[in-house]
Amino acid sequence: MKSILILNRVYPPSSGATGEMLCDLAKGLAAHGIDVTVLCMGEGNASDERVDGVRVVRIGGMFSKRSTMHRALAYVFMIPSLLVRALFLKKTDWVVTMTDPPMLAVLGPMISFFKSNKVAHWAQDLYPEVAVELGVIPRGSVVGRLLRDISSIALRHADAVVSIGRCMTVRLRARGVVYGKIHEISNWSPLVVPVPHRDNTFRANLGAEGAFVVAYSGNMGLAHEFDAVLEAAKKLQGRNVVFLMIGEGPRRAAVEAEAWRLGLKNMRFLPPQPREVLAESLSAADAHIVTMRSNLCGLVVPSKFYGVLAAGRPCLFVGPEDSEVARVILETNVGRVLPSGDGSGLAEAILEWIAHPEAHQIACRNAKQAGELATPQEGVREFMKMLE
Numbered sequence: 001m002k003s004i005l006i007l008n009r010v011y012p013p014s015s016g017a018t019g020e021m022l023c024d025l026a027k028g029l030a031a032h033g034i035d036v037t038v039l040c041m042g043e044g045n046a047s048d049e050r051v052d053g054v055r056v057v058r059i060g061g062m063f064s065k066r067s068t069m070h071r072a073l074a075y076v077f078m079i080p081s082l083l084v085r086a087l088f089l090k091k092t093d094w095v096v097t098m099t100d101p102p103m104l105a106v107l108g109p110m111i112s113f114f115k116s117n118k119v120a121h122w123a124q125d126l127y128p129e130v131a132v133e134l135g136v137i138p139r140g141s142v143v144g145r146l147l148r149d150i151s152s153i154a155l156r157h158a159d160a161v162v163s164i165g166r167c168m169t170v171r172l173r174a175r176g177v178v179y180g181k182i183h184e185i186s187n188w189s190p191l192v193v194p195v196p197h198r199d200n201t202f203r204a205n206l207g208a209e210g211a212f213v214v215a216y217s218g219n220m221g222l223a224h225e226f227d228a229v230l231e232a233a234k235k236l237q238g239r240n241v242v243f244l245m246i247g248e249g250p251r252r253a254a255v256e257a258e259a260w261r262l263g264l265k266n267m268r269f270l271p272p273q274p275r276e277v278l279a280e281s282l283s284a285a286d287a288h289i290v291t292m293r294s295n296l297c298g299l300v301v302p303s304k305f306y307g308v309l310a311a312g313r314p315c316l317f318v319g320p321e322d323s324e325v326a327r328v329i330l331e332t333n334v335g336r337v338l339p340s341g342d343g344s345g346l347a348e349a350i351l352e353w354i355a356h357p358e359a360h361q362i363a364c365r366n367a368k369q370a371g372e373l374a375t376p377q378e379g380v381r382e383f384m385k386m387l388e
Contacts, residue, residue, distance in 0.1 A: 001033055001034065001035050002033075002034050002035070002093050002094070002387060003034065003035035003036075003037070003090075003091075003092040003093050003094070004029065004034055004035070004036055004037070004092055004093065004094040004095075004096060004387070005037045005038075005039060005086065005089060005092040005094070005095045005096070005111075005117075006022060006025075006026060006036070006037070006038050006039070006095075006096045006097075006098070007038075007039050007040070007082055007086065007095070007096070007097050007098065007104060007107060008022050008038070008039075008040050008097075008098040008100055008104075009040060009041050009078065009100040009101050009104075010022075010040060010041065010100065011023060011026075011038050011040040011056055011058075014040070014041075014042075014043055015272075016100065017218075017219070017303055018098055018099070018100045018124055019040075020190060020275070021124075021187060021188070021303070021379075022038065022098065024188070024190070024376035024379065024380075025376070025379060025380060025383060026038055026052075026054045027052045027053065027054060028376055028377065028379070028380030028383075029380060029383065029384070030052065030053035030054050031053065032380070032384060034387075035055075035092070036053070036054045036055065037054070037055040037056075037057060037089060037090075037092065038054055038055070038056050038057065039057045039059070039082060039085060039086055039089065040056070040057070040058055040059070041058065041059050041078060041081075041082075042058030042059060042060050044060060045060045046058055046059055046060035047060075057085065057089065059081050059082065059085055078101050079101065079103065079104065079106070079107065082104070082107060083107050083110060083111070086107065086111050087111065087114055087115075091115045091116075091117060092115075092117055093117060093118060093387075094117060094118045094119070094120060094387060095107075095108050095111050095112065095115075095117050095118070095119050095120075096108075096119075096120045096121070096122055097119075097120075097121050097122070098121075098122045098124060099121075099122070099123060099124045099125050099126075099127065100124070102127035102128070102130075102131065103127055103128075103147065103150070103151060105121045105123075105151055105154045105155060105158070106150060106151065106154045108120070108121055108154065108157075108158055109153075109154050109157040109158070112157075118159040118160075119157070119158045119159050119160075120158060120159060120160040120161065120162060120386065121154070121155060121158045121160075121161050121162065122162040123161060123162060123163055123164065123168060123172070124164060124187075124300075124303075125299055125300045126151075126168065126171055126172075126175075126298070126299045126300075127147065127151060128143075128144050128147040128148055128151065129148070129171070129299050130223070130296065130299045130300060131144075132144050133293070133295045133296055133299065134222045134223065151175075152175045152176055155172065155175055155176075155177050156175070156176050156177055156178075158177075158181065159181065160181055160182075160183055160386055161177055161181055161182050161183070162182075162183050162184075162185050162383075162386070163182050163183070163184050163185075164184075164185065164186055164187050164301045164303075164324070165184070165186065165298070165301040165323070165324025165325075166184065166324055166327065167297050167298035167301070167320075167322055167323050167324050167327075168298050168299070168301060168324070169182055169184060170298055171298040171299060183382070183385075183386045185379060185382040185383065185386070186306070186324070186374055186379075187301065187303045187306050187374070187379075188306050188310075188374045188375050188376050188378065188379045189306040189307040189309065189310035189311075189371065189374065189375075190275055190278055190307065190310075190376075191279075191376070192278055192279045192282055192283075192307055192310035192311050192371075193279055193310065193311075194279075194283050194310075194311050194312035194313075194368055195279050195280050195283035195284075195311075196283075197283075197284075200280050200283055200284055201280060202273075202277060202280035202281050202283075202284045203280070203283075203284035206242070206244070206268075206284065208242045210240060211240045211241060211242045212240060212241045212242070212286050212287075212350065212353070212354050213241075213242045213244055213284060213285045213286050213287075214241060214242070214243050214244065214285060214286065214287050214288070214289060214316070214350055215243075215244040215245075215246060215281075215282070215284070215285035215287075215288050215289070216229060216243075216244070216245050216246065216247070216288070216289045216290075216291075217244075217246040217247060217273075217281065217282060217285075217288065217304060217307070217308075218246070218247050218302070218303075218304035218307075219247055219248070219249040219304075220245070220247050220248065220249035220250070220251040220252040220255060221249045221250055221251060222250055222251065223292060223293055223296050223300055223302075224249075224251065224291045224292060224293070224302075225291050225292075225293050225318065225319075225340055225341070226251065226255045226258075226291065227341050227343065228291070228318045228338065228340070228341050228342055228343040228345075228346050229243065229255075229289055229291065229318070229343070229346070230255070230258055230259060230262065230264070230267075230343070231341075231343020231344070231346070231347075232343045232344075232346040232347040232350065233259070233262075233264045233266055233267045234262055234264060234343075235343065235344065235347040236266060236347050236350065236351075237264065237265070237266055239266075239351075241266060241350060241354075242266055242267075242268065243264070243266055243267040243268070244268050244270065244284070244285060245267060245268065245269045245270070246269075246270045246271075246272065246273060246281060247271075247272050248271065248272055252269070256269050278307070279311065282307050282308065282310070282311035282313065283311045283312070283313065285311075285313055286313070286353070286360070287313055287314050287315070287316055287335070287350065287353065287360075288304075288308040288311075288313050288314070288315050288316065289315075289316045289317075289318065289346070290302050290304055290305050290308065290315055290316070290317050290318070290319070290325060291317070291318040291319055291340075292317075292318075292319035292320065292323060292325070293319070293340065294319060294320045294339075294340045297319075297320040297322050297323045298322075298323070301323065301324045301325065302325055305317075305325045305328075306371070306374045308367065308371075309334065309367050309368075309370045309371030309374060310371035310374070310375075311367075311371070312364050312365075312367050312368035312371065313364060313367055314334050314335040314336075314353075314360065314363035314364060314366075314367050315329055315334055315335035315336075315367070316335055316336050316338065316346060316349055316350070317329055317335060317336070317337050317338065318338045318339075318340060318341075318342065318346060319337075319340060320340070321337055321339075328370065332366055332367075332369075332370045333362070333363065333366050334363055334366045334367040334370050335363060335367070336349045
């Protein structure tokens with residue numbers, strides 16, 4: 001029986017997108033007879049339990065989000081804590097690191113030095129470039145260059161690196177990772193299926209009968225831009241269009257404040273929805289907006305896009321046309337790609353679907369078909385092939 005140790009900061013019930021993805025993968029691998037151990041941080045006391053066939057080892061301690069400095073310090077102390085605990089666990093055939101916390105990739109080769117296991121890194125984003133582009137680390141600083149060199153060495157020493165998009169593969173090659181080591185495995189959605197409007201309690205509770213609902217669902221983080229969304233909402237004031245903003249994140253307060261300042265009565269804000277109602281909340285919309293800052297192309301791939309596809313809804317992507325999301329949209333005809341800041345284009349795309357419902361229905365059908373190709377089961381199969 002093959003064995004695998006996967007390291008990440010979060011694992012359910014702790015919240016976090018990477019934790020949800022990891023849970024799907026871990027349970028799927030365990031169902032195929034692989035001995036899976038997940039090492040993560042807890043939100044209280046340390047624990048060691050078996051859940052759904054997966055051994056989950058949690059290190060006690062809290063993660064502070066009070067400020068960037070508190071978060072950075074938490075990450076600094078998290079890395080050695082995870083390393084020490086991993087060294088005391090039984091040897092496994094593979095060690096897989098994720099990217100939460102940043103720089104977690106360095107632990108794979110370090111554990112392998114002591115235990116002679118194979119190493120894979122599952123790159124959900126690339127550090128320190130993300131931190132540099134977001135202004136967290138000064139561009140050209142000694143710290144930034146040092147972290148990039150350390151990260152590149154770790155990636156080049158891995159036996160396999162999982163890229164979640166073709167744009168990310170380009171970035172990895174620029175880091176010196178051998179192409180033969182890179183395995184492109186797209187992210188997937190939770191177990192979401194389309195829910196027709198007539199059966200959708202979540203949509204009924206919105207009180208948006210007859211409206212064209214455009215949703216943004218997910219983290220409102222620093223990697224996302226919202227100027228185009230606010231501009232489109234302003235242009236469509238007085239139309240029967242509702243902009244539904246679902247989620248939390250560091251940008252939410254500013255976006256909500258700007259919507260209030262502009263008097264946008266057609267924009268509503270809701271908290272993140274639990275996984276058990278995600279199918280209804282995603283299906284409640286007629287279309288979804290996904291945004292990404294252009295300078296982050298290849299460094300991140302918005303995972304919320306795959307939930308949109310699974311719900312059978314078209315996507316309006318505001319971001320770089322070289323990104324994986326843009327390429328999938330154009331290849332499968334599941335929406336529109338708009339340049340950053342193009343609020344007018346966003347408003348026009350929405351009006352076009354309202355005026356041509358048959359085109360909107362075609363985009364919905366295409367999205368559903370594309371979503372059926374990006375599932376947890378497919379992700380598990382691809383990981384199994386990589387482990388072989």
